[in-house]
Amino acid sequence: MALHVFNSLGRKREEFQPLHEGFVGMYVCGPTVYDHAHIGHAKSYVSFDVIVRYLRYLGYQVRYVQNITDVGHLTDDADEGEDKIVRRASTQRLEPMELVETYTRSYFEDMDALGNVRPDISPRASGHIPEQIELIKELIDKGFAYEVNGSVYFSVEKFPEYGMLSGRRIEELVEGARVEVNPEKRNPADFALWKRAEPAHILRWNSPWGWGFPGWHLECSAMGSKYLGQPFDIHGGGLENQFPHHESEIAQSQAAHGEPLARYWLHNNMVTVGGQKMGKSLGNAIFLKDLFRRYDPLVVRYFILNSHYRSPLDFTDEALSAAERGLARLHNSVRALRRALGRGSDGPVSPEVQRTVDEARAAFSSAMDDDFNTAAALAALFDLARAANTFLSAGGFTGADVEALERAFRELGGAVLGIVPDELPDEAVAGLEEDLIHLLIELRREFRANRQWQEADAIRDRLAALGVQLEDKPEGTTYRLEAAL
RNA sequence: GGCGACGUCGCCAAGUGGCAAGGCAGGGGUCUGCAAAACCCCCAUCGCCGGUUCAAAUCCGGCCGUCGCCUCCA
Numbered sequence: 411m412a413l414h415v416f417n418s419l420g421r422k423r424e425e426f427q428p429l430h431e432g433f434v435g436m437y438v439c440g441p442t443v444y445d446h447a448h449i450g451h452a453k454s455y456v457s458f459d460v461i462v463r464y465l466r467y468l469g470y471q472v473r474y475v476q477n478i479t480d481v482g483h484l485t486d487d488a489d490e491g492e493d494k495i496v497r498r499a500s501t502q503r504l505e506p507m508e509l510v511e512t513y514t515r516s517y518f519e520d521m522d523a524l525g526n527v528r529p530d531i532s533p534r535a536s537g538h539i540p541e542q543i544e545l546i547k548e549l550i551d552k553g554f555a556y557e558v559n560g561s562v563y564f565s566v567e568k569f570p571e572y573g574m575l576s577g578r579r580i581e582e583l584v585e586g587a588r589v590e591v592n593p594e595k596r597n598p599a600d601f602a603l604w605k606r607a608e609p610a611h612i613l614r615w616n617s618p619w620g621w622g623f624p625g626w627h628l629e630c631s632a633m634g635s636k637y638l639g640q641p642f643d644i645h646g647g648g649l650e651n652q653f654p655h656h657e658s659e660i661a662q663s664q665a666a667h668g669e670p671l672a673r674y675w676l677h678n679n680m681v682t683v684g685g686q687k688m689g690k691s692l693g694n695a696i697f698l699k700d701l702f703r704r705y706d707p708l709v710v711r712y713f714i715l716n717s718h719y720r721s722p723l724d725f726t727d728e729a730l731s732a733a734e735r736g737l738a739r740l741h742n743s744v745r746a747l748r749r750a751l752g753r754g755s756d757g758p759v760s761p762e763v764q765r766t767v768d769e770a771r772a773a774f775s776s777a778m779d780d781d782f783n784t785a786a787a788l789a790a791l792f793d794l795a796r797a798a799n800t801f802l803s804a805g806g807f808t809g810a811d812v813e814a815l816e817r818a819f820r821e822l823g824g825a826v827l828g829i830v831p832d833e834l835p836d837e838a839v840a841g842l843e844e845d846l847i848h849l850l851i852e853l854r855r856e857f858r859a860n861r862q863w864q865e866a867d868a869i870r871d872r873l874a875a876l877g878v879q880l881e882d883k884p885e886g887t888t889y890r891l892e893a894a895l
Numbered sequence: 896g897g898c899g900a901c902g903u904c905g906c907c908a909a910g911u912g913g914c915a916a917g918g919c920a921g922g923g924g925u926c927u928g929c930a931a932a933a934c935c936c937c938c939a940u941c942g943c944c945g946g947u948u949c950a951a952a953u954c955c956g957g958c959c960g961u962c963g964c965c966u967c968c969a
Contacts, residue, residue, distance in 0.1 A: 682963090740918095746932085
């Protein structure tokens with residue numbers, strides 16, 4: 411089966427056909443860096459990370475662009491409000507760019523921890539002011555935009571398709587508008603391309619319309635087409651940005667260039683906390699840096715992938731704890747395989763193992779081909795884990811058997827889903843700690859040989875209390891670090 | 896008020912016309928000095944009502960409930 415994706419543009423599943431054979435250009439709306447990343451960011455960027463990884467697994471050369479919004483994102487969308495960055499910077503008495511730098515680094519730190527591959531280009535809005543000004547000029551020249559008092563607005567009436575993505579009509583927007591109408595706008599639904607800024611405004615640039623700063627929607631249009639051309643293949647982002655952000659991107663870009671901005675629009679669903687919407691303004695945001703103190707980032711990643719990217723996801727302790735144990739199961743199986751590497755007999759892969767691996771790969775691919783159904787793909791990995799465990803405990807496997815199984819986990823669970831690292835936690839322990847654990851295991855072995863069960867159990871219990879879980883097996887005692895997972 | 900999504904086992908979650916994946920938890924076994932891990936077995940007719948169909952969790956209508964967008968947010 412070929413890859414099918416759910417295109418928000420048209421709201422249906424379509425076969426994915428790249429514009430250029432073998433190449434995919436993908437743009438995902440990045441964060442506005444005025445605070446630390448929260449679990450909403452995690453869901454969004456893990457989802458799109460897996461999409462990028464899977465496209466690469468399929469053999470596409472992907473150019474992944476994800477912007478950093480460091481200017482122009484106002485605190486409300488009536489095109490009034492303050493710039494989020496500026497407001498936060500003045501509160502903290504920082505240069506805006508200083509604030510931006512801090513949170514940009516924090517963002518990448520968290521995304522790295524989650525195992526997301528870095529975008530190929532992370533363009534900043536503030537570094538693309540000339541491109542944005544050019545775009546505005548083009549829109550004015552073509553009659554889609556107008557200037558008032560040093561601000562420029564996009565005229566939605568000039569673009570009849572406005573609403574094509576979100577399924578809204580301009581009239582409805584105007585009627586339902588709860589925000590105060592900006593008197594400068596000809597139509598209340600018009601949106602700002604450029605906002606005039608007074609001298610007191612510290613983040614501003616000179617333009618043909620005087621000093622000011624670009625509107626939020628503009629950056630994605632300018633940077634997306636700059637690095638990926640227009641149209642490009644995939645535009646991703648959060649569902650809440652479908653309107654007005656993405657709708658406005660489409661309008662600007664298509665009005666200016668006469669071509670659609672992107673062919674496939676993918677939207678991930680939202681995160682709730684204990685059943686309630688999470689919002690920075692609601693004060694119930696869970697920051698990743700806090701969450702990572704309680705759960706390994708890979709557990710969070712696994713938890714996210716256990717549901718579909720287009721489904722909402724509710725964060726609860728109970729669900730995360732279950733995810734923790736589920737991921738451990740997968741890791742245990744991979745660990746066992748890796749310990750068995752090189753221990754099998756000579757010979758080719760047995761037909762039975764080959765068939766098991768083939769089936770797992772087929773199930774995995776057909777799940778991922780179906781609009782990136784990671785939950786079903788995970789089920790294929792769990793089936794593989796069970797089979798692998800059975801093969802290992804049955805014995806009589808060849809080295810090639812173990813390699814084939816391990817490779818499947820490394821590629822599907824590792825390269826594609828990113829939840830099976832090349833080095834699992836307990837394999838990373840080294841040095842003094844490792845020597846001490848082995849010393850205790852050796853002592854315990856002697857107690858056991860003398861049937862001094864109390865002493866042996868005490869060692870095991872106390873190690874367990876420290877997060878080191880011992881496991882007695884026919885071939886000897888091994889350990890697992892539970893705290894690390 | 897307008898638009899949209901969803902409601903599947905105790906919990907999480909796949910499944911969009913043909914006998915309901917997977918994970919966690921639970922019960923019963925095997926292995927083990929005991930554990931742990933692992934393996935085997937057991938554990939749901941899909942919010943409610945009505946309709947279409949040989950056949951519906953899957954399609955249509957109504958109702959109830961939850962969530963989201965329409966205002967900053969991934």
